[in-house]
Amino acid sequence: MKKQRNIWIVSLLLLLVVLVAMVLCTGVGVVHFDRDSLLHSPIFWDLRLPRIILSVLVGAVLSVCGGVYQSVFRNPLTDPYVLGISSGASLGAAIAILLGWESYLWGVGGMALCTALLTILLIFKISSLGNRMHTTTLLLTGVCLTFLITAVISLLMALRQDKMESIIFWTMGSFASASWFDVWILIPVAVVGIFVVLYYRKDLNLLLAGSETAQSLGVEVEKVRRRLLFFTTLMVAFAVSTCGVIGFVGLVVPHCVRLVCGSDNRRIIPYSIFVGALFLLLCDTMARTLIPPNELPVGSITSLIGAPMFIYLLYKSKRKI
Amino acid sequence: MIEVRNLTYSYGKKEILHNISFTVAKGAFVAIMGSNGCGKTTLLRCISRLLTPQSGQVLIGDTPASDYSVRQLAQQIAMVQQHPHTDIEFSAFETVLMGRNPYQRHLQNESQKDWDIVEQCMRQTNTWHLRLSLPSQMSGGELQRVMIARALAQQTPILLLDEPTSNLDIAHQFEIMELLRDINQHEHKTILIVVHDLNLALRYCPDALLLHNHGLLFQGHTDEALNSERIATVFGVKASIQDGYIRFK
Numbered sequence: 001m002k003k004q005r006n007i008w009i010v011s012l013l014l015l016l017v018v019l020v021a022m023v024l025c026t027g028v029g030v031v032h033f034d035r036d037s038l039l040h041s042p043i044f045w046d047l048r049l050p051r052i053i054l055s056v057l058v059g060a061v062l063s064v065c066g067g068v069y070q071s072v073f074r075n076p077l078t079d080p081y082v083l084g085i086s087s088g089a090s091l092g093a094a095i096a097i098l099l100g101w102e103s104y105l106w107g108v109g110g111m112a113l114c115t116a117l118l119t120i121l122l123i124f125k126i127s128s129l130g131n132r133m134h135t136t137t138l139l140l141t142g143v144c145l146t147f148l149i150t151a152v153i154s155l156l157m158a159l160r161q162d163k164m165e166s167i168i169f170w171t172m173g174s175f176a177s178a179s180w181f182d183v184w185i186l187i188p189v190a191v192v193g194i195f196v197v198l199y200y201r202k203d204l205n206l207l208l209a210g211s212e213t214a215q216s217l218g219v220e221v222e223k224v225r226r227r228l229l230f231f232t233t234l235m236v237a238f239a240v241s242t243c244g245v246i247g248f249v250g251l252v253v254p255h256c257v258r259l260v261c262g263s264d265n266r267r268i269i270p271y272s273i274f275v276g277a278l279f280l281l282l283c284d285t286m287a288r289t290l291i292p293p294n295e296l297p298v299g300s301i302t303s304l305i306g307a308p309m310f311i312y313l314l315y316k317s318k319r320k321i
Numbered sequence: 322m323i324e325v326r327n328l329t330y331s332y333g334k335k336e337i338l339h340n341i342s343f344t345v346a347k348g349a350f351v352a353i354m355g356s357n358g359c360g361k362t363t364l365l366r367c368i369s370r371l372l373t374p375q376s377g378q379v380l381i382g383d384t385p386a387s388d389y390s391v392r393q394l395a396q397q398i399a400m401v402q403q404h405p406h407t408d409i410e411f412s413a414f415e416t417v418l419m420g421r422n423p424y425q426r427h428l429q430n431e432s433q434k435d436w437d438i439v440e441q442c443m444r445q446t447n448t449w450h451l452r453l454s455l456p457s458q459m460s461g462g463e464l465q466r467v468m469i470a471r472a473l474a475q476q477t478p479i480l481l482l483d484e485p486t487s488n489l490d491i492a493h494q495f496e497i498m499e500l501l502r503d504i505n506q507h508e509h510k511t512i513l514i515v516v517h518d519l520n521l522a523l524r525y526c527p528d529a530l531l532l533h534n535h536g537l538l539f540q541g542h543t544d545e546a547l548n549s550e551r552i553a554t555v556f557g558v559k560a561s562i563q564d565g566y567i568r569f570k
Binding site: 263 | 371399400410422423427
């Protein structure tokens, strides 16, 4: 019981850190303001603030999803990007743009959701042999699907060169065009999705112990797994539909949390929300301030941190694969 | 307590269990024996509903197992698997605490009662001193005892074990079997256990189910079940029984 109270205290502290970081990051940028003019500037209200809120939301969402995938697939190397689900979502987004659905509220997100769900279904079909999911097959499936989807997107771009720029945006990942519209779309999805994941956080631990063990301990494995995968994919799809594909966040964050506080998902999931938010906020702030007046793609910064980590994890689990 | 009626299970076209029926009384300690691949594990998994049989029925108490929800069934049957996953980083205490899951609601935390039960089960299986150890730090025998502690924490009237003594040396085999006998005698749990070592079964389990050719060959007392004729039929080995001990020739 004491443990549970600690989770609340640490979560609140982390939330506080995220809020402070958000406030500090609003002051950083290519255009400098003093405090008074900042609050009256449209740059602050219409560009920086939505961008910062969006990066925080996307960071939280991707990290939580990474944590869930790692437990559901019983594999520390998975995250939405590695599994190809983010790419799957970007294909849907690209199709929606080509069809001219950008102005509809759920147009791009909805289409991204459809293709992302299709991707995860394919991953399941291809990589599950009997009851077990083989690490190698799972990762290779993700990589191959990413290749395939990238190819399809390139084809779409070649066909419709006038839309090329906005499609490239989805495959690279950036918060440069973040708007309040994106924030308002993502907030309800993130709130519902994260609540569902938190609701099942205890079951995640049991799933980690193996699906048969989970069932004999009273978890309705198939139902729980389906729900978790649906809601996480929903979150990934909408995150991707607002900012494109940003890799490795879901891999780095839950893993760092796990290093500090152990395997218990009742801690990993809530902490990942805040650590993920902080991580992506800092990455994006770096992306927009490191080489002014130009911008780095935030995806390349997360990959610079994430890819070596992925290799390290792969190296560490070499014996098991 | 457990009634199996005309149970048939096949993996694809391959029939593993054919038309098996038997009843296990409350408080029985039953060894399930048979040659490799004769369906012992499949039988346990059908009873615990990890597998759904193509035809036939399993009754727990007087209710068909299929009528229980997964959670209710986990309050009736606890299962110790043959190969527990050892690659996850949960301490022994956290592992045993998972056994309380069938009694907890989703957003509910463990109560003091849960903690007490876990401590009691770990003391009973002599694993309390290991409570902070990770699976990778424990020996095979210790890990098996932790798994049994988790099954006990489920507080079920029925305990199913799939070869809990495989991979253990003889001293640890005795230790596990004595622990189970204790649980059976003092807590009157109904125990079904898959055993390979016939002498171990003869020594500890009063009752036996002998499977052969995908069917049930014999059900009854273990010393009656294991005569030289049946051992020859089931395992194709010549053996004689002397002073409650099986000698293989």
